Amino acid sequence: MKHNDNMEEKIKKKLNFTAGAKIRDRIFDDVLKAQENSKKTITALKEPNIWRIIMKSPITKLAAAAVIILAGVLSIIVWNKSIPTAYALEQTVQASHTVRYLHIKSFKPNEDEPKEFWIEFYEDGEVKNVRMHMPEWDSPEDGAKVTVWKENKAQVWFKKKKSLVTFSDKTIAANTLDFIEELDPKLVVERLYYAQQAQDQVKIEIDEPSNKAKPIVVTATCLPGSSRAGWRVVLFVDRATKLVTAIEFYKLKDGKYQYVELIEYYDYNQPIDAEMFSLDDDIPADVMQTDQTTQKIGLVQGDLTDKEIAVKVVREFYEALIAKDYAKAGQLYSGLPADKIREKWEELKVVRIISIGEPVPHPDPGVGGFQVPCKIEVERDGAKSIYEPYGPGVRPVHGQPDHWNIHGGVK
Amino acid sequence: MIEDELLKWKFKRGSKDALQRIYEKYLDYLLTLAMALLNDAGSAEDVVHDVFVNFAKSAGQFKLAGSLKGYLATAVCNRARDQMRANRRQPARLDESDPAISGSDDPEQSVIYSEESQRLNDAVAQLPQQQREVVVLHLKGEMKFREIAELQGESVNTILGRYRYGLNKLRSILSAEGGLRW
Numbered sequence: 001m002k003h004n005d006n007m008e009e010k011i012k013k014k015l016n017f018t019a020g021a022k023i024r025d026r027i028f029d030d031v032l033k034a035q036e037n038s039k040k041t042i043t044a045l046k047e048p049n050i051w052r053i054i055m056k057s058p059i060t061k062l063a064a065a066a067v068i069i070l071a072g073v074l075s076i077i078v079w080n081k082s083i084p085t086a087y088a089l090e091q092t093v094q095a096s097h098t099v100r101y102l103h104i105k106s107f108k109p110n111e112d113e114p115k116e117f118w119i120e121f122y123e124d125g126e127v128k129n130v131r132m133h134m135p136e137w138d139s140p141e142d143g144a145k146v147t148v149w150k151e152n153k154a155q156v157w158f159k160k161k162k163s164l165v166t167f168s169d170k171t172i173a174a175n176t177l178d179f180i181e182e183l184d185p186k187l188v189v190e191r192l193y194y195a196q197q198a199q200d201q202v203k204i205e206i207d208e209p210s211n212k213a214k215p216i217v218v219t220a221t222c223l224p225g226s227s228r229a230g231w232r233v234v235l236f237v238d239r240a241t242k243l244v245t246a247i248e249f250y251k252l253k254d255g256k257y258q259y260v261e262l263i264e265y266y267d268y269n270q271p272i273d274a275e276m277f278s279l280d281d282d283i284p285a286d287v288m289q290t291d292q293t294t295q296k297i298g299l300v301q302g303d304l305t306d307k308e309i310a311v312k313v314v315r316e317f318y319e320a321l322i323a324k325d326y327a328k329a330g331q332l333y334s335g336l337p338a339d340k341i342r343e344k345w346e347e348l349k350v351v352r353i354i355s356i357g358e359p360v361p362h363p364d365p366g367v368g369g370f371q372v373p374c375k376i377e378v379e380r381d382g383a384k385s386i387y388e389p390y391g392p393g394v395r396p397v398h399g400q401p402d403h404w405n406i407h408g409g410v411k
Numbered sequence: 412m413i414e415d416e417l418l419k420w421k422f423k424r425g426s427k428d429a430l431q432r433i434y435e436k437y438l439d440y441l442l443t444l445a446m447a448l449l450n451d452a453g454s455a456e457d458v459v460h461d462v463f464v465n466f467a468k469s470a471g472q473f474k475l476a477g478s479l480k481g482y483l484a485t486a487v488c489n490r491a492r493d494q495m496r497a498n499r500r501q502p503a504r505l506d507e508s509d510p511a512i513s514g515s516d517d518p519e520q521s522v523i524y525s526e527e528s529q530r531l532n533d534a535v536a537q538l539p540q541q542q543r544e545v546v547v548l549h550l551k552g553e554m555k556f557r558e559i560a561e562l563q564g565e566s567v568n569t570i571l572g573r574y575r576y577g578l579n580k581l582r583s584i585l586s587a588e589g590g591l592r593w
Contacts, residue, residue, distance in 0.1 A: 007578050011550045015531045017446045017455075018439050018523040027460045028434055034467035035430055126421075152417070177420050303556045303567050 087208050087216050091242040099243075103266040109259060111137050118272050129277040130176055136160070149176045150277045153293060157279055164283055166291040167398045212239060232257050243268050290335045297335040297397045298405030309404045310359040310370040310394040317392070317406055318376055321350040333406045344411065351377040351384060362393055369395025371409065415479040423473045430467055437480065438463075440551075441487050442522065447547040448491040450536035452522040458490045484552040485562060488544060495540065534584045542577035545570055 019027075100121050105114040113135040120129040130149040139145070143160025154167045154176065207217040216237040222229050230252040236245050246264045250257035275281065283289070290297075299316065301309045313332055320329040326338035326345070333341065354377055359370035371391045378387045391409015396402075418436075421429035441462060445455035462483060475482055524532075535543055541563065548554045548562070560570045 007582055008550055011531060011535075011546070011581075014525070014527050015443065015447060015535070015551060016439070016524065016528055017443045017532075019442050019456075019459075020521045020523055023456055023522065024438060027438070027456070027463060028431070030460060031430065031434060031463045031467045032427065034464045035425070035427065035470060038468045038470050152414075177417075301557075303571075305557070305567075 087206060087237075092237060092244065095242045096244075099268055101267065101269050101272050103270075103272070105264045105266070107262040107264070108137075109261075111135070113137070118276055120272055120277070127177060129272075131276050146279065146282065148277055148279050155279050157283060157287070162284075162287045164279065164287050164289045166289075166293055168293040215239060215245060241268065288337060288340060292335060292398055292400065295335045296331070296403070297400060298332055298403040301396075301402050301404055306404075307359045307370065310372050311356055313394050313404050313406060314372045314374060314392050315353065315356055317410065318350055318353050318374070321345055322352065333410065335405070347380060348387075348411065349379045351379050353377075354386065359394070362395070367393065367395065367407075369393060369404075369407075419473070419475060419479055423470055425470055430470075433466075433479065434463060437483055440480070441483055444484055444487045444547060444552055445491055446522065446524075447532055447535050447551055448488065448543060449494060450532055454491075454494050455522065458487055458494055462486045462490055481552075481554060481558060484548065484554060488548060488552075488562065492540075530585075534581050537584055538577050538580055542573045542580070545573040546577040546581070549574060 100123070102117075102119045102121075104117040104119070106116075107114045115135065115138060116133040118131040119127065122128045127149075129151075130147070132147040132149075134145050134147070136144045142158055145159060146157045148155045152168060155164060156167070157164045203221045203223055205219045205221075207219070209215075209217075216239060218235040218237065220233045220235070222231045232250040232252070234248040234250070236247070237243070238245050244265055246262065248262050249260040251260050252258075299309060299313050304312065317329055317332040320326070320332065321341075326341040329345075330336040330338050330341045354375035357373040359372045362369050362371050371393055373388070374392070375386055375388050377384055379385075389410050391406075393407050393409045394404055395407060397405045418429045418433050422433060438459065441459050442455060445458040446452065449455050449458065466483070466486070535547065538546065544563065545556075545559055548559050549556065554562075556567050556570045556574070560567045563570065
């Protein structure tokens with residue numbers, strides 16, 4: 001075995017090949033050409049995907065619709081010079097390219113509290129920091145929550161659950177970036193090309209009031225027969241900065257356009273205080289904190305299959321409870337502190353594991369992982385009984401894909 | 412990991428910078444894998460070339476939930492298998508003095524490596540293909556046995572067996588040569 005270990009190290013460290021400079025350049029030239037050619041194809045193909053994105057994401061669909069329609073409006077104006085107007089939306093495109101800071105509010109009918117977002121961009125336009133306030137109505141189960149995404153790390157404060165979770169997770173990073181992409185005015189230019197193909201599907205009306213104090217109003221109405229039939233989007237453009245300040249969304253119902261959502265853009269390029277992108281001063285002392293970027297959570301999968309590791313996690317969790325090893329149980333259960341586990345399981349004592357069945361995929365694909373059916377014997381107030389928990393749900397740990405943990409359904 | 416996620420995101424949106432960063436980050440890694448699997452500089456260069464070109468072409472449809480590194484390593488492995496099959500069908504090349512093979516007077520034209528690397532690679536090249544894949548993908552590709560099992564369509568136990576046999580054989584080859592001491 002010792003021999004093998006040495007051999008392994010030798011191959012890991014000593015077996016290396018490096019490309020000479022000319023090979024590097026030669027391959028890279030072809031790679032760049034391939035990307036350029038592919039971009040032409042992407043441009044022709046991508047437009048329909050935009051609408052799919054809108055429909056897919058409940059959070060972003062209206063905001064994305066605004067951007068798309070704005071892109072449509074812009075494309076028509078930019079390329080169809082026959083539309084007579086003093087105002088050129090190209091100015092809005094140009095102005096949007098210099099945005100470093102942005103504050104957004106999203107209002108829904110019958111809801112007092114808006115969703116709210118603060119975004120800081122790098123100079124090259126990439127997203128740097130984000131803060132999101134989501135009211136309870138957006139997700140009643142989670143309750144109100146505040147998310148800060150900074151330096152590729154997300155912190156989510158679940159106010160109702162008194163819980164703060166820190167992730168460094170690819171899914172969260174990708175979702176955050178996808179979301180911001182739909183709102184980022186700089187990306188409007190890119191989408192102009194996509195919307196260009198749909199310009200005969202949208203009726204555009206531009207109202208530039210003689211009263212200079214009033215904003216320019218751009219109304220985009222999707223025509224019957226178009227893929228977006230029934231939608232109307234109204235954009236308000238600031239006269240001085242040429243930036244979009246608000247977008248209203250309407251949906252045709254019973255022959256009338258009914259108001260669906262309002263998005264307001266504030267404080268373009270007003271520097272956002274760095275403290276906005278930190279929750280340090282916001283979190284009350286009684287909030288339970290789990291840092292999945294530093295804490296080792298769950299069990300290492302190693303060479304076990306997904307189902308095998310799911311069973312192992314559940315078995316070791318209940319064994320830890322039987323042994324009253326609350327620290328280990330907490331480590332297996334989302335990294336919860338031992339005190340919290342003790343508090344949850346003090347009255348209901350686990351006596352023994354009766355059986356652990358075959359894991360089945362979690363019924364909600366968005367949750368992922370498995371549910372592991374099991375039976376345990378429990379004792380409460382001296383009386384023993386058989387208990388079948390709902391779940392338990394087991395899946396990879398956010399940001400620690402080699403680790404699997406329980407995320408709920410154990411009690 | 413997170414850097415790769417950002418690179419994937421930017422790459423998918425047509426970023427040239429992201430493609431360049433991915434290329435710089437993984438070129439030597441993939442070249443090492445290809446060399447270890449094929450033990451021929453010209454073929455390895457072809458494989459890496461094709462993998463990157465196909466990757467660049469895929470930007471519009473690119474969807475990847477898993478790791479970028481693993482994805483590229485798997486692509487090299489698959490392409491190397493194709494190359495081996497093609498080589499078996501073709502007669503030996505007349506000109507073996509490919510400019511990319513060691514010994515070229517111009518190091519910039521070459522795949523660069525140490526003598527020890529070449530000796531190790533010659534030993535790895537003597538392993539049966541499946542054992543070679545397991546040893547190379549695990550030790551140099553940093554792939555898990557479970558992932559290699561999926562790639563080869565075998566059980567994890569089979570893969571572990573191939574790995575063990577592969578390492579033992581390598582030890583025998585190198586001991587017999589007396590070129591390396593462990």
